[in-house]
Amino acid sequence: MKIIEGFNKAKQLLDRQAPKDLEYKQEAAVKQIINDVRLHGDKALFEMTEKFDGVKLKTLEVKPAQVKAAYKKIDAKLVDALKLAAERIRTFHQAQKERALPTYTHGKTGWLVRPLERVGVYAPGGTASYPSTVLMTAIPAKVAGVKEVILVTPPAKDGNISPAILIAADIAGVNRIFSIGGAQAIAALAFGSESVPRVDKICGPGNIYVFLAKKLVYGVVGIDGLQGPSEVVIIADETANPDYCASDLLAQAEHGGLSSAILITDSKSLADKVTQAVEEQLKSLSRQAIIKESLANNGMIVIVENMVEAVALTNLYAPEHVLLLVRPETMYENHIVNAGCIIYGQQATVAMSDYVSGPSHTLPTEGTARFSSPLNVLDFLKITNVSSVDDSLIKLAGEEASTIARAEGLDAHARAIELRMKNVRKK
Numbered sequence: 401m402k403i404i405e406g407f408n409k410a411k412q413l414l415d416r417q418a419p420k421d422l423e424y425k426q427e428a429a430v431k432q433i434i435n436d437v438r439l440h441g442d443k444a445l446f447e448m449t450e451k452f453d454g455v456k457l458k459t460l461e462v463k464p465a466q467v468k469a470a471y472k473k474i475d476a477k478l479v480d481a482l483k484l485a486a487e488r489i490r491t492f493h494q495a496q497k498e499r500a501l502p503t504y505t506h507g508k509t510g511w512l513v514r515p516l517e518r519v520g521v522y523a524p525g526g527t528a529s530y531p532s533t534v535l536m537t538a539i540p541a542k543v544a545g546v547k548e549v550i551l552v553t554p555p556a557k558d559g560n561i562s563p564a565i566l567i568a569a570d571i572a573g574v575n576r577i578f579s580i581g582g583a584q585a586i587a588a589l590a591f592g593s594e595s596v597p598r599v600d601k602i603c604g605p606g607n608i609y610v611f612l613a614k615k616l617v618y619g620v621v622g623i624d625g626l627q628g629p630s631e632v633v634i635i636a637d638e639t640a641n642p643d644y645c646a647s648d649l650l651a652q653a654e655h656g657g658l659s660s661a662i663l664i665t666d667s668k669s670l671a672d673k674v675t676q677a678v679e680e681q682l683k684s685l686s687r688q689a690i691i692k693e694s695l696a697n698n699g700m701i702v703i704v705e706n707m708v709e710a711v712a713l714t715n716l717y718a719p720e721h722v723l724l725l726v727r728p729e730t731m732y733e734n735h736i737v738n739a740g741c742i743i744y745g746q747q748a749t750v751a752m753s754d755y756v757s758g759p760s761h762t763l764p765t766e767g768t769a770r771f772s773s774p775l776n777v778l779d780f781l782k783i784t785n786v787s788s789v790d791d792s793l794i795k796l797a798g799e800e801a802s803t804i805a806r807a808e809g810l811d812a813h814a815r816a817i818e819l820r821m822k823n824v825r826k827k
Contacts (some may be wrong), residue, residue, distance in 0.1 A: 441593035515545035520589035522604035529562035544780035554581020562713030586613035646677035
């Protein structure tokens with residue numbers, strides 16, 4: 401891992417608001433995939449699944465019997481673990497809903513709060529499966545009151561979907577499941593096909609093709625965000641356990657070669673110990689090649705003068721996760737304003753937050769925590785404004801409204817108001 405000493409040098413490396421090239425070489429291919437699905441529906445989906453996933457499917461939708469059979473294919477211990485995680489996720493988001501913006505009317509104005517009708521969830525699959533993603537995305541939608549949740553996930557080479565994914569979907573209350581992955585799955589959710597219903601919003605992470613497809617269909621449907629590679633910034637002082645620090649750096653790095661694992665500390669001694677611990681722990685991990693690539697690309701240990709500088713660099717970077725391995729933790733919590741999730745405590749680790757803490761692990765990445773939030777029940781609610789216009793409002797503010805309309809050159813607006821003003825005067 402790179403060792404960076406000094407605030408100014410680290411600031412140059414961690415400033416993500418600098419201009420950068422936003423062109424992606426895969427974008428043209430993704431546009432073609434989206435257009436093919438939009439124009440040809442199921443036919444395109446079958447052909448692309450065979451082409452990209454190497455699977456020739458007879459049907460796109462997973463039957464309820466397949467979901468039921470999945471329970472016999474995995475360890476009961478995993479089923480129990482998924483149920484416990486689901487319970488904690490549901491409890492957390494239920495508390496959010498109870499404290500969310502309620503429907504409100506006061507006098508003649510107000511707003512209505514309603515859930516979305518149908519939501520699509522993308523879960524990565526194929527070579528690896530992530531049942532936790534299904535729980536963390538579908539459960540907040542269901543708690544918000546979404547009537548229908550549609551899951552899309554790519555099939556494995558044998559044409560089947562991971563039993564763990566199917567069971568997680570069942571536990572989360574997913575209504576329908578389709579064996580489709582990649583950009584074509586996003587296109588199907590956005591535009592619909594003979595088999596796949598179109599949705600109002602698409603949620604869930606994926607590879608670069610999924611990322612770009614979500615970007616391109618935004619506006620046709622809503623999206624939860626554009627999640628990039630996973631990130632952690634660990635703020636640690638001399639009291640931190642170097643093995644804990646190293647374990648979380650490695651855990652973040654194993655997500656992929658573009659993940660970011662960063663430690664910021666005011667202790668040179670801790671930095672040296674963490675470097676040694678990373679090298680030692682890495683020897684026994686199964687994803688060594690991926691971790692080494694990630695640490696070489698985006699891993700670093702930053703040594704600063706004090707914790708004020710550590711917090712400033714963290715806010716500048718605006719990471720997905722912030723792990724506080726400091727004493728006392730609560731002194732830092734209120735000063736970190738740009739982060740998707742802050743984790744602290746005597747046994748703090750991002751990994752617990754990924755699975756069972758309760759909040760959704762779908763978080764803003766690549767610095768977007770400056771202006772966006774984790775996935776939550778509010779993502780699945782919409783507000784409709786309500787306004788009543790009667791005689792009293794026309795008398796109170798009709799003339800002012802007409803004046804503004806004429807100042808903006810909108811004569812028809814002004815006339816619509818003035819006609820009502822004349823009618824009210826006659827009463």
